[in-house]
Amino acid sequence: MTLDPKDWDAFRTSAHAMLDASIDKLANAAEGRVWTPLPEAEKANIQANLPIQGVSHDVMQKQLESFLPYGVGNTHPRFFGWVHGAGAPSGLMAEIAAAAMNVNAGGRDHVAPVVERQVIEWSAEIMGLPADTSGLIVSGTSMATIIALKVARDQAMNTAQGQLVGYTSTQTHSCAAQAFDILGLGRDHLRKIACNDALEIDVHALQTAITADKAAGFVPFLIVGTAGAVNMGAIDDLEGLAEIAKAEGLWLHIDGAFGATAVIGEHARARLTGLSRADSLAFDFHKWLQVNYDAGCVLIRDEAAHRGSFSDRPEYLHGSERGLAGGAFWAVDYGPELSRGFRALKVWAHMKEHGVEALAAVIDRNIEQAQYLENLVKASPKLEMLAPVPLNICCFRYKFDGDNDALNEEIVVQLQESGIAVPSTTIINGQLAIRVNLTNHRTKESDLDMLVEAVLRIGGELT
Template sequence: MAGLDPADWTSLRALGHRMLDDMFDRAERAGEGPVWQPMPQAARSDVRNAQLPRQGAALPDVYDRFQSLVAPYPTGNTHPGFMGWVHGGGTMPGMLAEMLSAGLNMNCGGRDHAAVEVERTVIGWAAEMVGMPSNSSGVLVTGSSMANFIAVITASRKADPAFRSRGVGAASLVGYAAATAHGCVARAFDLAGFGTDALRIVPTDAQHRMRADVLAEMIDADRAAGLRPFMVVATAGTVDCGAVDDLQALGSVARDHGLWFHVDAAFAALARLSPTYGPLLDGIEKADSLAFDFHKWAQVPYDCGCILVRDAEAHAAAFAQSLDYLTRAERGLAGNAPWFCDFGPDLSRGFRALKVWMTLQHFGAGGMAEVVDRSCAVARHIEARVLAEPVFELLAPVTLNIVCFSVRDLDDTQVASLIEDLHESGIAAPSTTRIAGRLAIRAAIVNHRTTDRDADRMLDEVLRLAVLRRTVR
């Protein structure tokens, strides 16, 4: 062995091909078997109680442990029956791109190499997808939680550049989001040092959208009280029922009051590519910043979030550093500024852009739009069945791909138990949320493999379990 390279490349190649074939087989049979199954206690204990290896093991033996202890017990989001949290189903181009990027092992914090150019291209494509300016800055991150955090930091430092040197102190900055906003927005205010109380919660209308009229009143009231409003956070595709805020109206309020307008479009940004659903996001192109995930509707393997910022100078001013050991040069490997570490907190960054670059090249924007349309069509199918079945009750309007419903005459405890039974059956895996205080069965159709047939299997089993519970009451 030279360093950590293998002594026998031929055997390694054979094992690698076996691994790849196993993953191809798994993807080809993604709809077979249970969506999810609990990890047996024996396997769980085997993983948890393993001691730090003092001597290395043969790679085929390590792979056998993976096959027996890890591979059978995934989240299940590659299965078409997965309808829970908003997880993409993944694709083969994305999987292969992950392998290629790992082989290249490039640090994409900066410097002059091809991966940086690929990521710049992907950021440009992302801006084009939603209609933001071609010179918008951006960076790929772990997910929308980090993207929203970067947006809060950028907006606050645009409001007061001295935060970088003096800290937030008693800044009295406040921002605004609807009650339906993702929890990561409040967490971003917390991590930024403003505290969660600095995020003002704006009430919603019957469509679960932030009320623009109340927002304007709250901004005026906070200013009159001596506070400093600095940003509005709208949501395109709420995490509970998929509602889309009126981005045109909220953007106008933000601009009229001189506030930064941010849109959290974690999954729904991709709907902008659909001629059918794209108009629901009108106004997104006027955002000062936008957060979304390629690992949701774009089906890129985890993880890959994106933050876009209209004002590249403000973005860089919030994060860029001048350090002796990171000096930029005119030529050579230390050239090609600005670097991606100038637009976020990470210096060490993987080659996330490759899987996006390969996925979009292979399927195209049209292919992504078809995924959106098919997902929403399945959601409409579920909605129609829920409305037609007297046992079911629709709890929220269906805007895009999420259907929230419940079972009449069952209390929250019974509904929660029903979902647990459904998960353990392996037939389907929806999640739950609360709508107007009631526990809802939440079917989120994100996986490109999910069809009406998968939806019917889920609904048939929910109906069967519901009838059993109503009978024993």
């Protein structure tokens, strides 16, 4: 019994049909609805009995093709929700190659570790970190944060005794507190420091908190700064944080999930120089760099510290000088996963195919578009801004004397359900905002015009 096709020609025909359908989807990404909920009939197709007998390639191809319209919608130019990248057609080819090779990229001497290490070197160069910076390609910033904070914790535990505490702002993504929880540090021991009016961490309040914790017998070990906060894109004073970390002997981790990648462009670069002073940095390729899901990265300045936190190879994983068990970079030495796919390939291929210049142009254009949208909002007497626009996120609302939060929530749901656009919501200073995030290389200014028109129309109908 083999699982290879009985008829390779028939398989080839089905696979080509799948590729054609996928290319058609991407070539027409700007057409039609943004989000389309999965119809009941499709759901029933999925929720079938355990398949005992299989189906032909042809049947499976048609089934897979029928799923294509029912994703999140982030390939569409009017997807503005949360922080989702739009991906790129080039990802298809790398994914096909990776599927054909079916490598386990946990270690050993083959193409995957060489590609992965190259992506890490490029990433370090982009962020201004030394060429020998350590790192790993992971599923996303959440996993990258767990890895980075484990290294930081282990380093602190080498020298300090007592309850470790870390510091971050109230705007930091929840993955930092979750990492504290997973690492057994306790969520409460990640202190949430207040922000200034720009929603950046208040560095004076941070200094005060560190001093108070020390006086109370706690052991400060970490500052988590944010380059591009999830709610509205604030960039902390990274240089200021680096100064405090240096003076206090703390580890500086930066969550740069999407914002750090803006360092390749012109508009935000000057505010991101502090990235190069991080001890560790987490960011994503699948957000603003437009690599297909999923691909994130953790960079750790101190390779020995990184390796020391994860490398523990038993006899069945011993490396060798020669043969397949050779190879200098084994991913298993730098993270918790042994078996892992060839995620780095699509990142390497994407960066090679498009080049940093084109990726930077996308980022700068999105920053300009966020300002364009801010101007549209300010020009409309029915709308008001709820937060500054430091980067690529615009938070605003429809003005209403009644239950404003409920109204704006309903506007967002109607935008999504009508298929016109997908913004998300967030809370800024206690008020619900329509949140428009621009990490999309397909968005045009006319898409933002259409969004504002729809908000005004729906808001008018509801009030």
